[in-house]
Amino acid sequence: MTDTPETPQRATDPVDYRDTVFLPKTDFPMKAGLAQKEPAILDRWARIGIYDRLREQRAGRERFILHDGPPYANGDIHMGHAMNKVLKDIIVRSQSLMGKDAPYVPGWDCHGLPIEWKIEEAYRKKKLNKDEVPSAEFRQECRDYAAHWVGVQAAQFERLGVMGDWADPYLTMHYDAEAAIAGELLKFATSGQLYRGAKPVMWSPVEKTALAExxxxxxxxxxxxxxxxxxxxxxxxxxxxxxxxxxxxxxxxxxxxxxxxxxxxxxxxxxxxxxxxxxxxxxxxxxxxxxxxxxxxxxxxxxxxxxxxxxxxxxxxxxxxxxxxxxxxxxxxxxxxxxxxxxxxxxxxxxxxxxxxxxxxxxxxxxxxxxxxxxxxxxxxxxxxxxxxxxxxxxxxxxxxxxxxxxxxxxxxxxxxxxxxxxxxxxxxxxxxxxxxxxxxxxxxxxxxxxxxxxxxxxxxxxxxxxxIIFRCTPQWFIPMDGNTKTVRAEPVEARPLASEGRAALRQAQGERTAGAAADELPGFAQSAGFGPVVNPVAGNAPTLRDLALDAIERTRWVPARSQNRIRAMVEGRPDWVISRQRAWGVPIPIYVNRKTGDYLRDEAVNARILDAFRAGGADAWFAADHQALLGPDHALADYEVVTDILDVWFDSGSTHVFTVEARYGEGVRADLYVEGSDQHRGWFQSSLLESCGTRGRAPYDAVLTHGFALDGNGRKMSKSLGNVVDPLKIIGESGADILRLWVAQTDYFEDVRIGKEVLSGTGDAYRKLRNTFRYLLGALDRFDDGERVEVRAMPALERYILDKLGRLDRELRAAAEAYEFNRYARALLDFANEDLSAFYFDIRKDSLYCDAPASAKRRACRTVFDILFHALVRYAAPLVPFTAEEVWQARFPSDDGSVHFLEWPELPAMPGDLPVGTEWEDVRRLREAVTEAIEPLRRDKVIRSSNEAEVTVPDPLLPPDMLAEVFITSTVHAGDALAVTRTRHHKCGRCWRHLPEVAHDGALCDRCAEVLGA
The missing domain is CATH 3.90.740.10 (Valyl/Leucyl/Isoleucyl-tRNA synthetase, editing domain)
Structure with a gap:
């Protein structure tokens, strides 16, 4: 009944049958209004404590940990942030749907140049010099700035529908995190995997610091x-x-x-x-x-x-x-x-x-x-x-x-x-x-x-x-890539006299400590200033850090697989890791260097006191410390240089697995998955790999997923100067987060992806079709209860065929979710909803649904399948469009504290092994397409107005003629030598509008409708 309006027009028969037709009934609106509805859904989730309750429900289940790569806390989110966080959320929700305990702890990188630079910019506008501000005051301003943007970004990420532990995120500037970072550095130092040397490093003359790749x-x-x-x-x-x-x-x-x-x-x-x-x-x-x-x-x-x-x-x-x-x-x-x-x-x-x-x-x-x-x-x-x-x-x-x-x-x-x-x-x-x-x-x-x-x-x-930038030789701290990671020992390097022309620069670089240094003090000073390494990593027989990292790469699952080659090449050719920076905002390198030998102190008792101080007062404790108290009675402060360089922020973020994954889930636990953009092969993926290999001998992750970048609609990099920036917050405010989420899911995100008005328009169309599918299911299931349910064995062949298709979809979606291929997942789901359901099954079964008697076996079977479809599709859609899935679920099962996101992967009814599933229906569908194509010229020429007025002849019926007429939505079907379509001579039923032989005149009732009405 493709042309059946919700209210049939009057035929020649004056009887009005509109109240006798069982039309779909639902309050679920076709117009989504996501921008207005989604905030209310977020408030409801917060009120019922959805994240914590899900953790309680899944306690003891197999755990899936996606460790969040920390963005910088320094501004509103951009499209790259949105794409990354949505993809992570889809993965986490899909794992939860599959019955796992899938926590998600968001985090932020709070130290380093990006934040420090913002504070300096504010100083420059006020014509102030950063170096004239007390260090503690400057660092507090950095901390306050980072805290502000953590709050802003957290709200923006939540607005995207990202479900996580927003009440307790990890921040690299938390005291326990700073203590953990310092502790990891001291592990490298204790094992001898640290040296200070003068090597050319990438240097920014503007920021006056070394930079990482x-x-x-x-x-x-x-x-x-x-x-x-x-x-x-x-x-x-x-x-x-x-x-x-x-x-x-x-x-x-x-x-x-x-x-x-x-x-x-x-x-x-x-x-x-x-x-x-x-x-x-x-x-x-x-x-x-x-x-x-x-x-x-x-x-x-x-x-x-x-x-x-x-x-x-x-x-x-x-x-x-x-x-x-x-x-x-x-x-x-x-x-x-x-x-x-x-x-x-x-x-x-x-x-x-x-x-x-x-x-x-x-x-x-x-x-x-x-x-x-x-x-x-x-x-x-x-x-x-x-x-x-x-x-x-x-x-x-x-x-x-x-x-x-x-x-x-x-x-x-x-x-x-x-x-x-x-x-x-x-x-x-x-x-x-x-x-x-x-x-x-x-x-x-x-x-x-x-x-x-x-x-x-x-x-x-x-x-x-x-x-x-320039390459500039400066004294820096390094982690060697090719030093022995198990038996490295430090040996003092023989000091070399300074050239006379170098003394002034060195004194300037070291400040008051070396002002006026006597000539006989300069050799040791030259050593500590970087004229040759302070320690030599002496290789033994154990694997090097490079060896361990390359081995860990081979043992890690890389998605897509080709990304393994990229990071392997980077690790194979990378130089020693420069971990020191000459800045103010960050975790200091808590090392004491012996002024005579040039070696750094390795004392477990001293390290313990340092870490206690960090836990109590954070990184600031090092700059304000009583260093003699930290050194203790066994060492004199006069014998040691206090290192004031800070750590490379990539060391900070590379250590996040320690104070997030291990601290929350147990020592030795590692993440199931890391997910970031392709630039992180030289960034977070690699720094995490090296940090973990250097301290634990293996990677901190089992798998790594790499996605591309978000470009504008023309494939160009987004830039304010080009005026082509697509703001995710604007999209959310106008169209809703679910539209943006569906765009992410539909893209081939393993490559760079495009977003613009045309792209989003296509996503909007896909969303509306999916929403319409849910709306139709809700309406068709009005007042459905279990007493109406029919066993699969008693269902018609078409219903068994649709359930078989649903089973195939189920397996495809699970495989796609396990492969993290959500473009494949979204495409399969949308194609099923549009092609298998809306354009085929729903279209065919409208007649039975609207006009059969409520107790009829066919209608009951149809509604049973609709119920199965509803429970499956709303779950499948939940990771992609969580707001819409929640709205759909609540429309059918309203609850003060329930949620679709508490549900698990659907359990579909088993297909009886002795019954055919209806594979011949694939041929029927192809024949249906041919019939529809043959009818179209007659409709275009106004020979007929709807397919119900057509009589069809087909060479190979495949199914009984009356069943084919129902499938084709035509008057009748006959067997013949070739496909042909003519206008029927049969009259139209006044209730179902089908043209059938038994209808005496237009407006009279067909046998089926007469039986339903008891006429």
Whole structure:
């Protein structure tokens, strides 16, 4: 009865039968009004204590722990937050639906630069200097700021329908959490998995701190590329090179003032090339050009270098860059040599005339990282500012000089560009590195600049300040990736005397403690300041942290499976973990370093007192501590340096499993699942893995799910500057959280996903269809009770077929939920509701439901199936659209303290094994589609108005004709040679509107309706 209105029109028969038709009846509205209803449902959940009651009900059941990755508490939630939290909630609710005890403890990352930066921004607006504010006051402002945004975000996450322990979340700034974080650090220290050393780390001159890889984002920039000539002064294996100039290429001109060596490739083929004026690549100079040559030599002093050393494959590239074609470079075939001939050679720095540091010869060192992919095949080495540079120079006895200060400027006593020179800028300032800037100008004047021009490339930036970062050698604390994790022991490193030019910078860096230090105190001070590691991790036979992490990766389930390759590659190639930061807001590194030996104190009694202090007063206890009291009677404070660096916030978040999972559920318990965006392979997934492997020898999780990012409707990254930000709070306020939740479930969230008006419009349509399904079920089940129920064995074939389809759906949904594939889950559920029910089963059974007698076997079977469908579908939908599922459940089973979310996975009736389930119905459905398609032209041409007026001929009936007529919703069905449709000659029943042979005239009753009415 697809065309049956809720109130049949009068036919020729004057009798009005509308009150005799059993139409669906429900108060459940089609218009959702979610934005208005959802807050009231949230209030009800809070009133009945739904989360705590669910924990009570599931006590003793198999537990499923999804450990929440902590967002930063520093602003309103964005679409990435919403997508992440909704996905987690869907997973947790589905596990609860499957009968497990699935707690969810939300958490926040409260320390670190993002929050500290916000407080500093407020200071800058007031023209205040953070360094002038007492540390305790500044830290309290950070704590208050974080607490405010925890409250704001918690309310916003709850509004999304996320069910969790909002009354007792975990915060990294809780005292017990700070104590646990400090305790984890002390475990690394006690086992010897900690050392202090001076290595190049990613450094933000704006924030004045080291950064982790996860705190860095890459942006395309235009830098200045330069070619610089270093005069070769010694070459024992190739004396003919003396006087020639080795050319290096770099995109960081600011590193030239700290150059200490040149690297070459031992197997690279090099050549000496001559410099020639434009117009001659053969070396022959026309006499008419002599005046121009003289002018060029005056304008470009570097022309005097005469001969340059460059890798043969890169000669043409150097020629192309060299002063935009003012000069030619051609190969001298008599001077070709292999890189190995450069062993023992030295060159002098272009600024050697400044004396001191710049007068020292620069050795040529063999580097396996030197290639001929770009540049000149020779690489200048600045151990202060590059990992390869540092490693190669250190292996050859060359130490960093620490010339660049924390704000990115050269220190006052540096001979080139230090002090009060008006050209003294931060090294990340574009003017400093520009072709006309101080670096290039001085090199040009010195006759060493061969080229200077723009170069576009990707470059790391601080994700907070958006400013460029640098690699800077500073004293930092490290966890070694390749030190032995079981038998590491610390050995003091022999102190080295400080170079005179380093003392001022070191005193400035260390503050009052070292002011006026005597010369004989400086070696130990150099050690603690980072001139060489304080301890050496000595490898043994036990696995390294890298070994343990890689093994744990293999033992972990990764969803999707390909994400395993990503994190494995990152762990395989990552350097030692830099865990120290030079900031104020965070958990301090509670370590005491012996001033004489450089080793840090390892004393269980001291550690216990430190942790007691942390539990009582949080991290602030370290900064305000009576350190002699913490050290106790066995150690004198005068013998120890108190470390004041704070921990990398990734160490904080990497330790959350300790004070959340283990603290709440028992020592040794680990999470079943971590869920975050793909960027967390280098962030939380990895820091948690390394922390747990270093202290427990295994991962803190059994499985890890990675999702993509939310993009705008055009697939672009959301940005305020682009004006394409989609605000989840606005969507909730206009359309409701369930619309946003259904969007999340429908997306292929393992990839980046799009959201915009068109996308949400499609989600809205899907939601309305699902809601309409529930509305129809509610109406059709009006006044249904168990006395009406029919056993499966007594049901018609169509009902058995639908129950079989429901069983298949049930298995598909359970498999999808266990695989965390909720796009598959949502698609299966929506397709079943739309295609199997609304467009097929409901459509066919409307006639029986509306017009059969209440006691008829077919109608009772139909209503029994409807009841089974209702109980199953409302449960299936509950994880996806929890507000709507609750509204649906309460519409049928109103209760002051009940909830659909207390229910478990439905138990479907068993199908009798000796009865066919109706697999032939798949063929019937295909035939039905063909019939519907054949009827449509007649409807379009107004030959018939509805399918009820059609008589159909089919070649293979498959079912009895009267049953097929009911399925096709047509007048009659006949067997014939081919599919055909004609207008029926039968009259229309005045009650059910079917055109049947027994109806005497339009408006009269068919036999079925007459029997129902007792006519």
């Amino acid at each position: 996860a705190e860095v984002e890459y942006e395309d920039v235009t830098s200045t590329q330069i070619d610089v000539a270093f005069e070769i002064v010694e070459a024992p294996n190739a004396p003919e090179l003396v006087g020639a100039h080795a050319v290096i290429w770099t995109t960081t001109p600011w590193t030239i003032p700290v150059n200490q060596a040149l690297a070459y490739g031992p197997e690279v083929e090099y050549a000496v090339c001559r410099v020639s004026p434009t117009g001659s690549l053969t070396g022959e100079v026309d006499e008419d050009l002599s005046a121009r040559v003289a002018a060029d030599q005056k304008a470009h002093p570097w022309f005097d270098v005469g001969r340059v050393l460059v890798a043969k494959p890169l000669v043409a590239a150097l020629q192309a860059r060299a002063m935009q074609g003012d000069f030619g470079i051609w190969l001298d075939p008599e001077l070709e040599l292999k890189g190995s001939a450069l062993a023992g050679a030295t060159a002098r720095h272009p600024m050697h005339a400044l004396g001191g540091f710049f007068a020292k010869p620069r050795p040529f060192l063999p580097g396996d990282f030197v290639t001929t992919d770009a540049g000149t095949g020779l690489v200048h080495m600045a151990p202060d500012h590059g990992e390869d540079d540092f490693a190669l120079c250190k292996a050859n006895g060359i130490e960093p000089v620490f010339a660049v200060m924390d704000d990115g400027r050269y220190r006052d006593d540096w001979a080139w560009l230090g002090g009060a020179d008006e050209r003294r800028l931060s090294v990340i300032n574009p003017k400093f590195n520009a072709p006309e800037g101080p670096i290039c100008s001085d090199l040009r004047e010195a006759g060493a600049l061969l080229s200077a021009g723009p170069f576009q490339h990707s470059y790391p930036h601080s994700w907070r300040s958006k400013a460029r």
